[in-house]
Amino acid sequence: MRCQRCQGRMIQDNFLDVHDDTGVLDFQGWRCLNCGEIVDPVIGKHRNMPACQPLRSARRWRDAALTA
Numbered sequence: 001m002r003c004q005r006c007q008g009r010m011i012q013d014n015f016l017d018v019h020d021d022t023g024v025l026d027f028q029g030w031r032c033l034n035c036g037e038i039v040d041p042v043i044g045k046h047r048n049m050p051a052c053q054p055l056r057s058a059r060r061w062r063d064a065a066l067t068a
Helices: 041-047 058-067
Strands: 010-016 026-032
Touching: 026 041
Parallel strands: none
Antiparallel strands: 010 026
C-alpha cells in the first residue's frame, strides 16, 4: 500500500486509543514509514465520503447583498 501524502510505503500497525468513548482501546491501521501518516478504518471511511456543500446562512448572503 502507498501513502497518499508522500507515496511512501505503508505498513500495518496496531494502535492504542485511551481516549475512545466506545470502550475499544486498540485498533489496526496503516502507518507510513516515510512521513508517519496514519490511516485507520474511520479515517479511510471519511476520506471516501463524497464532499458536501457548505451550508449557506441566509443572513450572511443578505448582508453581503446589502453592502455590494
